[in-house]
């Protein structure tokens with residue numbers, strides 16, 4: 001279980017809410033993988049995670065365009081990298097019905113936290129200057 005920590009906050013409620021929801025998805029996935037031998041349940045959570053992650057990234061990227069954020073290109077590249085990697089995981093799971101569970105969960109947690117504490121923190125002053 002990954003718990004929300006106030007140090008993850010970017011100080012913008014809308015974004016924090018979305019990050020918390022992403023963390024919830026990862027926790028749900030962990031639970032589904034550990035408790036359930038129901039592949040469909042796992043695939044459903046995985047697809048939900050991918051869908052919601054894309055949604056969140058799209059929201060951040062919309063603000064990048066609106067606010068003409070100077071580090072947008074590198075940031076978007078990080079987003080696209082994660083989507084590519086997670087879609088690969090979904091595909092692997094659908095094909096083989098299994099993957100290295102601890103590794104997948106650790107990877108997702110580490111990526112999310114690093115991104116929230118790293119790249120996401122960097123846009124905070126720009127977003128705030130633009131009224132968020």
Ligand SMILES: [Fe+2]
Pocket residue numbers: 057060075079115119120
């Ligand atoms: Fe981001």
Ligand SMILES: [Fe+2]
Pocket residue numbers: 019056060116120
């Ligand atoms: Fe984010």
